[in-house]
Amino acid sequence: MWTRAAILCLALAAPAHAQQPVENTPPPEWLSETLLSPHGNIATTASRSEISVMPIGAVSLDAVGLLTPIQTGLPADLWAGSTSQTLANLFRDQPSMGLPAIQGFTTMLALAELNPPPDSTPEAELFLARLDMLLSRGAIDPARAMMERAGPTAPRVFRRWFDVTLLTDQPDRACAAMRANPDIAPSFPARIFCLARDGDWSAAALSLGTGEALGFIPETEADLIARFLDPEIAEEGAPLPIDLQPSPLHYVMRVAIGERPGAGQLPLPFAHADLAEVAGWRAQLDAAERLARAGAITPDQWQLIYTSRVPSASGGVWDRVAAVQRFDVAMLAQDPVGVAQTLPAAWEAMHEAQLEVPFAEIYAERLLRLPLTGDTAMLARRVALLSSSYEYVAQMAVPQSPGERFLFAIARGQSAPPAPAGAFPRLIADVFSRVEVPERFARMVAEDQIGEALLRAALVLSEEQGDMDDIQDALALFRALGLETVARRAALQLMILERRG
Template sequence: MALLAGPAAAQQADIDLSGLPELGTPDWLSDAITRPHANVASDASVPEITVLPLDTIQLDAVGLLPATITGLPRGLWGNSDIETLARLMRGQPVQGLPAMQAFTEVLALAELDPPRDAPPEGSDLFVARLDMLLDRGALDPAQALMERAGPTQPDLFRRWFDVSLLTDHSDRACATMNANPDIAPTFPARIFCLARGGDWSAAALSLGTGEALGRITEDEGDLIARFLDPELFEDEPPLPPDPTLTPLEFQMRMAIAQRPDMTGLPLAFLYADLSPLAGWRAQLDAAERLTRSGAIAPQEWIAIYTSQSPSASGSIWDRVAAVQALDAALLAGDPVETSRRLPPAWAAMQEAGLEVAFADIYGERLLRMPLVGEAGILARRVGLLSPIYEQVAQSAVAQDETERFALAIARGLPPEATNSPLDRAIAAAFARDLPPHRYSLFLEDDRLGEALLRAALVLARGGTESDVDDLTDALALFRVAGLEDVARRTALQLYLLRV
């Protein structure tokens, strides 16, 4: 802390919370369950104190990644206000600097002690962690997190039900709903599950009842009727596009072979397009978008990219062809052909915003290839954006000013700053004597996790939209907190992705 003392440290990192999402639910979730009388008191007596068993799960403490993997202290949330943490978690961008996307996902999945003022039964922080993952389309980790916690509470079950629909586990979702007496399905959800279970007559009866009671809108009724008996509507025009689809409506449209246009739909819906049944073009589009958001691993993206040979040209097909040509050259062990194929493949990845995913896949393979000249410099740049950046730095000799700056960052040394404001901001964060920064008061008040979320918002926007002093402070915080690898990868991405 002595390093952080000083006049500049007295200023807190005041991220404007007015621009962050209010507490609530994503507007694309299905209205799958209902509790129509939950807000009506049954008597006027004073409620009794709730006593929880010793083995009750504390939702805010549930995670998938233990401290031995994350390296984060268990008491990361400390004294922070729960609502502030939840809004900061929901406010993390869907797409941003890859290092920050990865770090905030680790925060969402980490096993951490609840904030000190968290109620024993859990708070909105756990749901906010889920919503951040769902908004990015990271359905698998979100589903695993909910199943670790047990999706018995209505707000958790609603999300788990929708994720199950989007990951093609509808039967399991319906079986769980039917087996849980505490979950009251809405009419559309009940009808869907009755039909999935083969009870078509009961589903049709529920449709009529729901419409008579006003629990099913006209548009919902039209979709459900087609879902229950599509042959009756063979001569009818298809349903009009609906940009506000829920996962339940999405599944019904898919079942009647009226696949919605994915353009503009939330990323969570794209998971359905990762299946080979969706067609290769749809797979490619979904893989690119979900990789940019950090929802799927680069290995899953490249597996789709190299699964077939492009039969057309232009746009995404040119990117696929460029990467496949490089991949073939690397497999053949041909340095001349690799040198020829690397620049167009890199340009294609810059166009798609997939440079870091590309580096994760090809950084080490390029390092093993004896490339010289411009191809060698480009291969080292790719390597510096990959997880083996430190290994690249240890074996490389800088060939120009850009490399010299990047290699210093990769080694954790203070680089020589240029006239660029961004370069000076990064260099200041890697100075031998760390400068005072505005997050000191958060650390003194035991609010490290909140400080990291605020800093992540600054860094995720990248160097073009953030004040350079803010960048220095945010990078310095990660270094002081012992997250040196995150700081270096973030700085390398800030620097190399703009040059």
């Protein structure tokens, strides 16, 4: 389970079409069908419900979070002027990969404990969408913590909790919870899996036959389950066809029969399975890179895997590992000459893998303590500007070029000096020249749609080919609403990482 500190570390101007009602989006496709028509999802009338009833003292799931308003600095009524469905769709629209500062901010929003929207219902669409965004990014530990704080008894919450528990190698816990919850109706595959885990193989086989006869288990799924129940069938049969969109239940069964699919081609939540030693170091490296890019593991977790062994091959990830390890050795020795020789190659490797920010978080403070000079010192300061020490380096160091002076001004949140040549630096300079709500978002802010405006701004800043005027207004909105750290770090990342289209 992540600590609160680790969770915190994860921590409008949109075009006209982006402010229209957002289309309803489905939950992640990889979620398994572990439940059969749960009671709570059966409609009893065709008319639209207008009144939601909750027991006295009950807490809306939409209000559940891991981070209090004191921890996040966000007002508790952030959702006051928006509908649950609009907010849910905006959360599900957030990308699994994007600008790190914005990834951290939207992750914090998903984990925040806030008052539910006025139209919140027991179906908790906003809570489910927050979970789905976390899961799509591979942030399965905080998602599970959210579900367990809420109590994963509602069928649609339990469905997600069951899958996450399978992915974190706790199948017996998942099955015990399913047996103990009378409101959960497991599907035939889930029931068979849990019967087998309990050692009741005859009941599992009988359930398989019944499920096939009743048409609840298709032939391809029945083949997988039969192999799971009978090792001889698994050994004698030809390998199953590759499935690039397995459910967690199917994935666990494939692992059990020795046909473990490589998680590198699967949705991001499956990458956690490759962090285990049994997966092999190459698979661990690939998984660690994917999850670190998405902010789903801490920089320390990524670096531990990167430096755990000596690469025995070359090319691709092996070259990146070798470059970082050579630099790491120089850092451990506190050798300025060695750092000067190895930092450029390590930084280039991190740029190639889009891991600049995790790298900066690990090494920035130690780099700043070394007596570096010339180009190496400038590169070290550039690295530090991408870390949480960004303001410190801007206050303590003397800029050595107009470009560095401009970046330091952004890091301090000051009105920027004349920007370097180019339209984008001038755009950033304009953002920091004043503090005001952009005109196109004035109505949303006035109508208490602040959280919705921030989610729309986050979408703009996550686009690699976003319109420059939209980017300017999105950054300005964060500043106007007091989210100065998010605005500064996003602006620095836009300038330094150069991932704009």
